[in-house]
Amino acid sequence: xxxxYVTSIIGFILQGTGITMKVYVVTIxxxxxxxxxxxxxxxxxxxxxxxxxxxxxxxxxxxxxxxQLFFAYYGLPVFGIEFQPLMAAYVTxxxxxxxxxxxxxxxxxxxxxxxxxxxxxxxxMNYLQTMRRIILPQATKVILPPMGNEAINLVKDTALxxxxxxxxxxxxxxxxxxxxxxxxxxxxxxxxxxxxxxVIIRVFRELEKRYGYYN
Amino acid sequence: xxxxxxxNIHKRFGDLEVLKGIDFVANKGEVITIIGSSGSGKSTLxxxxxxxxxxxxxxxxxDCRIGMVFQNFxxxxxxxxxxxxxxxxxxxxxxxxxxAIEFSMGLLAKVGLxxxxxxxxxxxxxxxxxxxxxxxxxAMEPQLMLFDEPTSALDPQLIGEVLQVMKxxxxxxxxxxxxxxxxxxxxxxxxxxxxxxxxxxxxxxxxEEVLVDPKIPELxxxxxxxx
Numbered sequence: 235x236x237x238x239y240v241t242s243i244i245g246f247i248l249q250g251t252g253i254t255m256k257v258y259v260v261t262i263x264x265x266x267x268x269x270x271x272x273x274x275x276x277x278x279x280x281x282x283x284x285x286x287x288x289x290x291x292x293x294x295x296x297x298x299x300x301x302q303l304f305f306a307y308y309g310l311p312v313f314g315i316e317f318q319p320l321m322a323a324y325v326t327x328x329x330x331x332x333x334x335x336x337x338x339x340x341x342x343x344x345x346x347x348x349x350x351x352x353x354x355x356x357x358x359m360n361y362l363q364t365m366r367r368i369i370l371p372q373a374t375k376v377i378l379p380p381m382g383n384e385a386i387n388l389v390k391d392t393a394l395x396x397x398x399x400x401x402x403x404x405x406x407x408x409x410x411x412x413x414x415x416x417x418x419x420x421x422x423x424x425x426x427x428x429x430x431x432x433v434i435i436r437v438f439r440e441l442e443k444r445y446g447y448y449n
Numbered sequence: 450x451x452x453x454x455x456x457n458i459h460k461r462f463g464d465l466e467v468l469k470g471i472d473f474v475a476n477k478g479e480v481i482t483i484i485g486s487s488g489s490g491k492s493t494l495x496x497x498x499x500x501x502x503x504x505x506x507x508x509x510x511x512d513c514r515i516g517m518v519f520q521n522f523x524x525x526x527x528x529x530x531x532x533x534x535x536x537x538x539x540x541x542x543x544x545x546x547x548x549a550i551e552f553s554m555g556l557l558a559k560v561g562l563x564x565x566x567x568x569x570x571x572x573x574x575x576x577x578x579x580x581x582x583x584x585x586x587x588a589m590e591p592q593l594m595l596f597d598e599p600t601s602a603l604d605p606q607l608i609g610e611v612l613q614v615m616k617x618x619x620x621x622x623x624x625x626x627x628x629x630x631x632x633x634x635x636x637x638x639x640x641x642x643x644x645x646x647x648x649x650x651x652x653x654x655x656x657e658e659v660l661v662d663p664k665i666p667e668l669x670x671x672x673x674x675x676x
Contacts, residue, residue: 352501353523356516357537357589367540371527448526449571 240418243410247422250406253320254430257392257402261327262385268328269335274365276340287336294333300394302326307398319398331388338380342373375445382438389430403427450477452593452624453498453515458507460493467493468504469648475593478622482635482656485645486671491628494645495595498626516591520598522578524570530557530581531566534588542589549588556584560614576607580614587618594618596627632672636660644668 276287294302307322317325346369354364396405403423410419453475460468467490475481483491496502499515525533534553538544544552557563560580570578579599586594596615600608612634619625619638629635635642635656642659644652646667652659660672669675 349519349521349523350525353517353519353525354537355501356499356519357585358514358541359537363540367536368525372525375527448569 236418239414239416240422243414243419244422246410247403247406247419247426250401250403250423251426251430253395253400253402254389254392257320257323257327257395257400258388258430260324261331261388264324264328265331265335268332269339270370272332272336273339273343276336277343291333291336294330295337299326299330299391300397302330303394303398319395319400323395323398323400327388327391331384334384335381338377338384339373342377343369345376346372378438378442378445382435382442385434385438386431389427389434393427451475451510452477452479452513453509453511455494455498456508456510458494458497458504458509460490460497460502460504467648468497471507471648471650473643473650473653475624475626477592477624479641480619480623480625480627480639481641481643482627482629482639483643483645484629484632484635484671489645490648491645492597495597495626495628498595511593513592514589515593515595516586516589517595518579518582518586518597518599520601522570522575522582522602524578524582524585526570529567529569530562530573533570533581534585537585538588553584553588556587557581559587559617560584561610574607575603576610579603579611583611583614583618593624593626596625596629598628598630600629600631632660644671646671 272287272290275283278284303323303326306317306326307319310317310322350368350372351364354368359367392402393404395402396408399405401409403426407419407423411417451474453473455471455473458468458471458473459466469490471490471494473494483494485491493502495517497504498509498511499517500509501517525536528536531550531553534556535546535549538549538552539546554563554566557566560583562577562580562584565573565577565581570581573581583594583599599615600611603611608631612631615625615627615634616638627634627639637656639656641653642656643650644659644663644665651665652663652668659668662674663669663672
């Protein structure tokens with residue numbers, strides 16, 4: 235491998251890393267609160283809301299993310315909704331990941347035993363206080379491993395943005411390969427993805443350690 | 450002075466009628482134990498009193514604060530002992546944190562666990578957990594304390610320390626309603642013993658009357674008196 239060649243292309247691919255991280259951060263920051271909200275909705279006794287959310291998680295977990303991206307970018311303009319490619323990616327990723335997080339949070343909340351609700355109620359706490367102070371903190375510990383999986387998946391899923399010509403890591407690598415007839419750019423991309431997932435793995439290992447103080 | 454009045458409470462779970470019309474009054478300062486075989490409805494009655502179960506029919510009059518102690522402790526595992534105690538006073542009663550801590554340390558002293566203030570529930574024995582649970586309920590300054598089989602999940606050698614704390618509470622004239630299988634506690638500590646069977650109150654009287662030589666055959670069988 236030609237080192238001087240690699241250094242010459244690395245700047246361009248690193249620019250893509252900025253976009254990748256943007257999509258990543260927007261998705262995480264928006265889809266986690268949405269997931270919590272939808273999970274609470276799924277657990278509330280109001281039937282129509284349950285059905286609506288069941289349909290939502292089915293559609294977004296049951297179709298390919300790439301298809302959803304195409305639909306948001308090429309399909310929605312038919313209904314008069316037009317997004318820039320990056321905005322289409324934000325919306326799709328947030329809704330897609332929120333669907334997974336909804337199910338993870340729902341399972342996490344349901345894993346907390348009913349005695350915790352009863353103790354909270356007996357102490358005079360209302361629903362929101364019970365959720366915020368007692369149930370969700372305990373559910374967080376339970377959901378960390380599956381959340382870690384999703385957090386790693388998301389790093390790699392951002393590569394699908396290349397299909398909308400968004401200049402993220404893979405797109406920039408592909409452009410470089412096509413221009414120079416040389417595959418080094420793909421290696422650079424792979425290393426960048428590995429570095430990003432490495433950071434995510436460490437973050438979650440730290441989080442699990444932090445929540446490990448009780449059984 | 451009446452602290453809680455229950456009129457004609459009915460409760461069913463599906464086809465099973467667990468409470469079949471309960472009338473009951475507890476007066477301030479009374480210690481009442483409820484005994485009966487499992488399935489007699491005694492825990493359900495207790496849980497109706499603080500609305501953990503919604504009665505299908507009947508009325509509950511009580512405008513005092515009720516504390517409750519559970520068979521399985523139900524401590525908050527992610528919070529230390531002191532945090533378990535101050536949580537509700539701070540969140541529900543909006544008491545300043547420092548004041549809540551001072552008050553709670555007094556309660557920990559009362560149940561003999563001051564040295565465990567920063568321990569987590571998983572580090573405690575069953576008896577210690579239940580004493581913390583009692584202190585946590587007391588932290589809300591209830592006028593009535595409900596105990597739902599507080600020693601049933603404990604190893605035999607740990608039961609004494611919990612009963613000791615409850616006895617101390619009784620001596621301080623806390624109003625207490627205790628569902629229990631501890632007949633010695635019922636006899637020594639309570640002012641009234643209630644025997645429930647099949648969703649109704651069969652006997653309600655002073656312990657010597659209910660426990661020593663009752664006339665009702667079912668109660669005699671339950672107490673193992675006819676061997």
